[in-house]
Structure formats: structure tokens, C-alpha cells
Amino acid sequence: MRPRDMGTLFDDAATAGARTVVRLDRPFDIAPHSGTRWTVPELAALVRATAARLADAGVRAGDRVAILKDNHWDCDLLACAAVRLGAVPAQLSARLDTAGLRTLLERLRPAALVTTSALLARCRDTVTGPLAPVCVTLDAAAPGAVHFAALDASRPRPPVRRHADEPLTVHHTSGTTGVPKLVVHSTRTLVHKLARFEAVRLPGIGIGPHDVLAHAGAYGHGRTLCWTAVVLSLAPAGIVILTGDDPDRADPLLRAHPPTVVEALPAAYVRLRPLTARLDNPFRHVRLYISTYDAVHPPTLRAYLAASRRPRPLWMQGWGQTETGPLTFRFHTRRSALAPDAETTTRRLGRPVPGRTRLRVVDPHTLRPVPRGRPGLLLVRTPALALGYLGEPARWDAQRAGDWWSTGDLGVHHRDGSVSLLDRAVDRLPGLSCLRTEDMLEQRLPQALECVVLGAPQGAPLPVVVTADGRLDPDAWKQAVQGLPPLRDPAVLTWDEVPRTGTGKVRRAVLAHRLTGAPATT
Template identity: 55%
Template sequence: MTPKPLDLGILFDVAADRGVPTEVRLSRPFDLAPDGGVSWRMPALAELVRDTAGALRAAGAGPGATVAVVKDNHWDIVLLACAAARIGAVPALLSADLPPDTLAVLLARLDPAVLVAAPRVLSTVDMAGLVERTVALPGPGTVPAGAVPLDDLRGHRAPPPYRRRDDDPLVVHHTSGTTGVPKLVVHSTRTIIRRLAGFEAVRWPLLASRRTDTVASAIAFHHGRAVPWSVSVTWLAPRRMLLLADRDPAVAGPVLRACPPSTLETDPATYVRWTPLTAGADTPFRDVRLYVSTFDAAHPPMVRAYLGASRRRLPVWMQGWGQTETGPLTFRFLTRGSLAARGRRRPTTRDLGRPVPGRTRLRIVDEHTFQPVPDGRPGLVLARTDARCLGYVGEQDRWDDKVDGPWWNTGDIGVLSRGALRLLDREVDRVPGGSCLELEDVLEDRLPAVVEATVLAAPGGPAVPVLVTADGRLDGTAFRAATRDLPPLTEPVVVTWDELPRTATGKVRRAELRARLRTAAVPGTGRWT
């Protein structure tokens, strides 16, 4: 029988009542409970959520109110979302790594009744006129005047769980913001819990968490992926959930070695940073049967390294593609065999597989006329799914512009061939007749010294390759040999990892990078970003 997904506010109460035996292991203590240690069980998590719900109610949050959460990355972002949902409020989960001016714009759009934030965040953004009341989390830094420490609000009894309608707003997430100020995406219980978490909460072969699994996640926990992941994995009750707050390999490596995962999900940028950990007999990935990657383009050398690190007979890399507004739209499984060929012009990681059966549909249309194009021709990718978000906070016109009846304009350029999608580029950043993403794949595959490649299209001229290496240097002869059969490219801009502007999920902020390189002109309209 397909399990009915849970209400977010009572997720851990129900898990405790069901006797879910899962141990939750943390890479460091919660910021929400710094004295709580790194090992938790469901009853203790339920108690922490109830206590936090009482504190939020005492701070002035209640049914229909927005509670903005801005803190350092950790899974307690999801716990704060549960606490807000429990009292009928709508949690808006924002990355603490957003630039202060961007954060101020988003808070102005949200107009939250309560802001819950880390002291270091409160010291960087002028909250005057942006929020009604501010609650400061435990942590380093000075609590500014007017903010109430969370510890001062503890001990208030939480009201009974609030029951909202399935189509009412439940949670707000923001998009990555690679091309500008992120959008604030509103999801309901029906879209993000019933449709997304509910689908994952089924014991699908290969994909679903098993009772013997150690399921690891090292994502940005403010992201729209965190809520459905948390609900579905908690429901499936694996032996252990491993939550990594810090994705620095020097910090994450020892945690992973002490608690080797059997399934692992993180963003491609983190996979790239952790690639050195794939080498050696003591690699923490030796027992991984399933890798999951959904946030950005994953390139062949990296995927190859992780599949090779597993000692399992047939480890699998599940590559998903979707958006914060829709959840996953397509998926594809990659194996060692499917990645055996190297250096091709059509790397396999650009083929993103087929729509989720019975859940999503895709079609390709001409970007000017919006008429369907023949199979095998590039065009704008439109998606149809019941998990589509409700809208954008403060930018409803922008959301309306991307909607065509039941179809959603993803703003991506792709090709459908026999039902499978090959992704080419974002419409705003495309190579006419080619693909920046394909060039990035090829450059990484042919240049072992390149850790990450970003190709910026330039209207009327050759594209600009920005290449990350360990020391910021690259052999010119090797570059020319690797690009001999590629479309014209400028001389590469070679940088180190830390020199690229990034989002909280590790994506390159392309608009900011263009501005730094003085190649601000974009080839697309950017209308659907």
C-alpha cells in the first residue's frame, strides 16, 4: 500500500508514535540545540520541534503569518520549518549566504511577522522596517537591540497542531539566483508533500531508502529539496540518517569515514570538492549503492570517480533534473559502463532521461512562436506536473509569464528525442547552434587538471571558458589540444575554486561572473529566468 505522506508540522510526532527506530547522526550539533549532541532519535526531535513551536508562538507567529528563517546551513532549518508549520505559520527558508542587499529585498517581499536568524546575519542586514519581530538563534555574535534570544522564549507550551487545507501555502523556498535576485517560490501541502514527498515515500526498487541503509544528505537545507527529502526518508525509516552541515572536505571527510553511507545525496559542487576522498582503500564511499544528484549539471569525470570508489558490484548514479518550482521532472541512471567512453562531443551526462512516469510530461516549443517543434529539434522546454508551485511572493506577474495553462516554462533549451531529454543551455545563456553545458562536459573530460568548467556564451563572438584548477594555472598546449575540434573559444580564464562567485548550492553565479569578466551581454532574453 502506498503510504500517505505526513503533515509537515507533526512529522516527528508521528514518526515517534510509529516507533521509527532511525538514528539521526549529525556532523555537528544543531544551532537550534547546541547542547543536544550529534545523535538524535525521533521522540527527541519531536520534543525539540514542539518546544520551538511554542517559542515561535510566543514570539507572535500564528496561523497564516510568515516566519522567515535565515541561518547557517544545517538540518535544523527543516526543524524550524516543522515548528512554524505546526502552529499554522508559513516558514520562508532563506540562505544565510545570500548577499545582504539580496536578503533585504527578499525580506521586504516576504514582510514576515517573525524573523528567526543567526546573530551574524542580524549584524549584516538592517532589519528596520523589514520585520515585525526578530528572534536570535544561539551562536557567535552579538544579539542586536530589539531582537529576542530564542532561549528567552523557550518553555512556552505549543498549541495543538494546526490543520491547514492541502492547497494553502505551506512553505516558501528561494531559487538559486544564478542570474540575479532569487525568486520566492510558494509550495502547498499538496504540491511539496503529497506530490513530491509522497512519491518518494514509496519503496521503489533501487531508489527508496532501505531499512538497513545509512542515508546521507549534504545539501543546502534551505533548498526546496530538503523538505520532501526529510519527509520521505523519515517515513521509510532507514537504520541511520547522516546529516552533514559543513561541506568542506576537511570537515566532512572524517564524519563520512566514521559513518560510511550506503546512499548519498548532495549537489554537484560538493561532489566536486569531495572527489579527492574517492581515492584509496579507506574511501568513505566504499559502501555506496546509490548516489543522487539533482541541483546542477554533473560532469562525466566526477561521476566516474564516485562510481569507481564504491566496492559494490553495481553502484548507480541517479541524475535528476527539475526546478524549485516543479520538483524533479526527469531522471536517469548512470553506471560504470554507461560512462566508459571518454572525450566524446556528446557526453552521456547531458542526456537527462525521461519524464517521471505518470507524474510529469515535457514538450519542446519554438521560443518565439511557442508552437511545438519536431522531435530532435531544440527549443524551450515546457513541463507539466501536479507538483507545480502556487506562485512567487511579490512577483506574481513574473510567475504568470511562465505559465501556459497546465504547462510551465522552465526557461531551459533542450531536445526531446524518442521521449528522452537532452539539455543544452539556459535560454539566457546559450551558444547558438551549440551548448555551453556540452562544452563544459568535454573540457572537464579532456583536461584532468580542470576541477570545474563554466562556459559563458558571448553574443557575436566566441564563448569564454572559465576553468577552475587547484592552483589557478593550466597548460596552454593541453588546452589547445583539448579544444581542437570544438567551436571557437577565447583563451581560458583560469581561476581557483574560491575565486568563483557561488550560490548556497554551489552553482556559479553567472551574472556576477559576467560582470567581473566584463562580458555582461547575454545571448538570450532572460525573460524566463
């Protein structure tokens, strides 16, 4: 089955005979009493019922519907239900900070807000004026809101079709350096150009009918809506949905249904890594790991590849953006992860997607092309480029260079066609690659869950080392920094002390301000 319409996606999969069984680590927030095991026909019925409830709340074709809730796959089911009515869903992370949430809601001006009672109270504390003409709470009744369970689900609405180039959905960027941008995608860009490309059973890496997929993602992010279209089309035997990254909570579900394919946020891979060292670990059958959003540091990659008992497991690393979808791919094996230059392998992003993506490197100031092998600003061309930024057309235009799109990343286009990532342009520091330094520190500090290098207002950069208990042996640090550029004494934090985006990325500017009193230098 080829994905064609997000509003009828689950119906189409059920009609095609998909036998996929979905298992959740907790019930859906839109169906809290319906258990954790779902078939595709049951999911299709749930999407239809959800669309009927949204219609009963007053949602109509052309409306924007803001979806702001705790992390779960039903973020995408709600989005599909809104699309079915001809509305445009805007999925917002519950981890947005107060200022970012207020700004995005003001830009969206949604006709309806679907949320929880706690998040609704938070929104009302931060947003001046009405949030939306209609507010729907999923968990409990709240003043001035309609309880989701009280809406009529008995009157199914026929799907509303839209042109392939009309707005389909809105997703926000990660927002590591400030207020996220609202990215508008169409059916053509998200479904036809992205999901259909992935929904192909390629030899060795394609998803087959006997696979069990485990997914630990940010379900309000554009990647997971595309992923939903792909997996419903490919119809694997099973899907395991993880809404959090607590290893003790994830372990029983993964052990009961061992995956053969895993896709997770880089932060989730880090948090779940202790499971790889357990006897009879739940990743023993995995043949393919998939990572997107951000690079995974080599020690983490190595631990997962070693945990598989398959003879030749693969790690597929994708690089892309909310605005563009995947731009490059590369594969890692046990052998490449153990190579002498392994600490730089994850920054080698592979080659542009053949026939879909073109890439060039230019001088950041003049935008003139630079020779192969020299660093510069990465520009790309892709038919999957989004329609624009909602409410910020000038900001969108500023990232265009003719037919090319500025990624904001600094890198090198090598003579063999591959691409290496050096840094985000906003994180660049004179004479030092933050990403490479972070890789090397993690390589040399086995106890580190994550390392971050921040620019400081004065003097050397400030390294931040994240450990399980917030402690770091001083002698281990002295050995780790040998041969590296000068760094300050590290700030040592626990995972929960680090401010993060909805996709688990470190909010560098916020962290820098917290630790140094000033934003990270750029």
C-alpha cells in the same frame, strides 16, 4: 508511514516506531549544547520545543516566518516548527547577496525573522525600515532582537491544521541569473504530490531499514524539506548530515558511518571527490548516488561509481525545478559512464516521470511544437506545480502557456521519449552549447574542478576553469580545446573565487560582469 503534515512529521515518525539515528557534522544551531547524535523521538521533542519558543516570540497561524541562517538541517526543523503553529516558513539562504536579500525580505514582509546576530546586522545594513515585528537570534543576544534560548519552550502548542491547498512554505529559486524568485508550495504540491511519490520502497532504488543515508545539501532549499519528509517516512537505519563540503572535515564522519546511499549537491560532489581516491574511501558501501539541482559532469560521476565496492552501483540523476519538483529521472552505471559518448550522458536527462509528468518541446518564439529530435524550449505539465511567485504574479503568468509551464531550458525530445538538455535559454550562445562545451573541457582537463563558458560582450566566449590552486598548464589547455568552437584564453580561478548560489551553482551573470565588465550575453 506516508507523510501527511510537515508540522507533525517528526511526531508521526516517532509514533510509527522509527529507529533512525541521525549524526551531524556539527551541533544544531537551535540546540548548540545537545551534541551531534539524535534519535527520531528526540528530534520530535526538539521540533515541539522550537514551536513553543516561536509561539512565545509571538508567531501565530497565518504569519510568515523568515528563516535566515547558516546551512544546517535545523533549517527544516525550524520550518516544521513554524508549520506546526499554522505559520508559513520562508527559508532563505545565508549566501544570498545584499541586493537579493533586501528584495526578498521586502517581498516577504515576515511577521518574524529567525536568524543569527551576524546575519541580523547584515540585514539591518541593507534593508530600509524594520525587518520584521519580531527578530529572533539563534547564537547570541542582539540589540532589538529576542535571543532564542530565552524564549519559553515549556508550553507545547497543539498542531494547527491547514487545508491542503493553502500556502505551506516559501522557497527561493537558485538565482543564477539575478534576484531569486519566491516560490509558494502547498501541502498538496510538496507533500502529497512530491514527498509521497518518493516515499515508496521501489526495488533496487528504494530506501530500506538497513540503509545509511549521507546528505550534503542546501538545507534552506525546497528540495531538502521534501527530502526530510521522505526520509522520516522511510525510516532508514541512519542519516549522516553534512553541512559543508570540506573533504577533510567530512571524511571522519563518513568513515565512522559509511553510507549506502548518498544525496548531495553537484558542487558538494565536486568538492568531496578527493575522498574517492583515498585508501579505504568512505563511499565503498554506496549502492546508490542521487543528484539533483544540476547535471554532474562525467568525470565526477565516474569517480564516485568507481569508488564503490558494490558490484553494480547506480547513479540516479534527477532534473527538475523549485517550481515543479522532479520532472525526469535517469540512471548511470559504471559501464555507461565509461562509454565513448560519456561526455554527453549527463545531459541526457532520461524520460518524464511516468504518470506524473508530460513534456513537449516548442519553438521559443512562437511556442508551437517542434518535431521530435529538434531543439527547442522545454515545457512541462505536472500536478506538483507550485502555487505561484510571492509578490510577482505577472512573472509567474509569463511562464505559463495554458496548462504548460516553461522551464526556461533548451533541449531535445528524442524519438525514444528521452530528453537532452542543451542550455538554459538565458545562457544560449550562437553556434555553441555551453553545457556540452563545459562537459568536454572537464573531460579533457582532469585537474579542473569545474569549467564554465560565458558569453562575452565582443568576440569569442570566455571559458572559466576552476582548479584547486588557480593554475592551469597552457599546453593542457591547448590540447583540451582542439576541435571545439573558438574560445578566448581561459580565466583560471580557485573554487572560492567563483560567486555561487546557496545550492553551489555558478552565478554566471555576476561572474561575467566581474571578468568582462558586462553581463553574460543571452
